[in-house]
Amino acid sequence: MIELPGLIDPHVHVREPGQTHKEDWDTATQAALAGGVTMILAMPNTKPPIFDESTLNLALEAARAKARCDYGQYLGAGPANALEVARHARRAAALKMYLDSTFGELRLDDMTLWLEHFRRWPGPGPIVLHAESRSMAAALAFAQMFDQPVHIAHVSLREEILVIREAKARGVKVTCEVCPHHLFLTAPLTCAEGVTPGRSEVRPRLATQDDINALWENLDVIDCFATDHAPHTLSEKDGENPPPGFPGLETLLPLLLTAVSEGRLTLEQLVQKAYHNPRRIFALPEQPETRVFVDETDEYELRAAEMKSRCGWTPFEGWRVKGRVRKVILRGQTVFQDGSVLAAPGFGRDVRAA
Numbered sequence: 001m002i003e004l005p006g007l008i009d010p011h012v013h014v015r016e017p018g019q020t021h022k023e024d025w026d027t028a029t030q031a032a033l034a035g036g037v038t039m040i041l042a043m044p045n046t047k048p049p050i051f052d053e054s055t056l057n058l059a060l061e062a063a064r065a066k067a068r069c070d071y072g073q074y075l076g077a078g079p080a081n082a083l084e085v086a087r088h089a090r091r092a093a094a095l096k097m098y099l100d101s102t103f104g105e106l107r108l109d110d111m112t113l114w115l116e117h118f119r120r121w122p123g124p125g126p127i128v129l130h131a132e133s134r135s136m137a138a139a140l141a142f143a144q145m146f147d148q149p150v151h152i153a154h155v156s157l158r159e160e161i162l163v164i165r166e167a168k169a170r171g172v173k174v175t176c177e178v179c180p181h182h183l184f185l186t187a188p189l190t191c192a193e194g195v196t197p198g199r200s201e202v203r204p205r206l207a208t209q210d211d212i213n214a215l216w217e218n219l220d221v222i223d224c225f226a227t228d229h230a231p232h233t234l235s236e237k238d239g240e241n242p243p244p245g246f247p248g249l250e251t252l253l254p255l256l257l258t259a260v261s262e263g264r265l266t267l268e269q270l271v272q273k274a275y276h277n278p279r280r281i282f283a284l285p286e287q288p289e290t291r292v293f294v295d296e297t298d299e300y301e302l303r304a305a306e307m308k309s310r311c312g313w314t315p316f317e318g319w320r321v322k323g324r325v326r327k328v329i330l331r332g333q334t335v336f337q338d339g340s341v342l343a344a345p346g347f348g349r350d351v352r353a354a
């Protein structure tokens with residue numbers, strides 16, 4: 001048995017408010033605990049998006065009633081809310097900016113809108129960017145101009161990790177995260193039977209083996225592991241216009257422990273990138289008396305049918321892994337044991353609560 005700290009996932013789509021048929025604060029935090037994750041930071045692209053005081057209250061009220069692990073809620077950068085989000089920054093996990101994708105109310109079509117956010121965002125959380133390829137380079141230029149810490153979400157490409165390496169070496173305040181699916185999967189998914197093309201849809205897209213190799217070769221540049229847990233139901237993934245996104249909370253630790261058992265990663269690196277670094281980058285509180293116990297010798301196949309997420313599938317269905325979460329203790333209480341979540345809804349705490 002190995003003992004780990006409670007893992008921190010800085011990138012989770014909880015889907016509440018607005019899309020609770022995919023997931024909600026209850027099922028997302030059950031999935032987190034089953035995966036050895038005791039703290040999640042929730043993305044703002046809900047319905048409605050979380051981008052001002054009243055929508056922040058809406059998300060935090062749902063979380064307070066239903067969350068079974070600790071949590072923070074992101075604010076989203078919109079075209080006209082730089083002052084408003086800065087005013088509520090202390091209650092938010094961080095600020096999320098979508099630089100190139102169209103995203104309803106969180107769309108930032110003009111770079112002058114980026115200026116406002118970079119000028120005003122006060123922290124304590126960083127500016128987290130969905131910015132791929134050349135947009136990412138633009139984000140690094142803004143970080144340097146404003147001396148603002150930025151955190152690049154879900155790095156997936158060789159060119160991205162190599163540019164971040166260079167930016168770090170030159171003093172840009174940049175950190176980054178990588179998702180397990182970008183470390184282990186190329187498109188299209190072929191592992192399970194009857195897989196439709198919609199199952200492979202995710203943003204950023206699954207990249208090439210060359211990109212995957214570059215991520216593994218530059219592990220020292222990667223600050224955090226994050227799941228980008230983005231649950232959509234199977235009928236949505238297999239239907240017309242499949243939405244992009246993979247669930248990931250319950251497969252993160254088994255996949256990484258398997259990499260440890262294969263000698264591709266050390267346990268120290270795992271703990272650094274899934275606990276110490278996210279805690280430092282997002283200025284998160286300590287969770288006293290919090291431990292995760294894993295049986296590092298248990299070999300088995302990943303099965304969505306055994307998972308807590310409401311979405312009902314995983315892109316890693318049938319993957320053989322080594323390492324199972326047996327028990328999770330959060331703030332002195334046993335919250336997960338041998339497949340069962342024992343924490344009640346509402347046990348989770350807001351990491352930004354005064």
Ligand code: NCD
Binds near residue numbers: 202243
């Ligand atoms: C995310 C989602 O489903 O919310 N999907 C994804 O593929 N990562 C959207 C996003 O974060 O861009």
Ligand code: ZN
Binds near residue numbers: 011013043228230
């Ligand atoms: Zn995301």
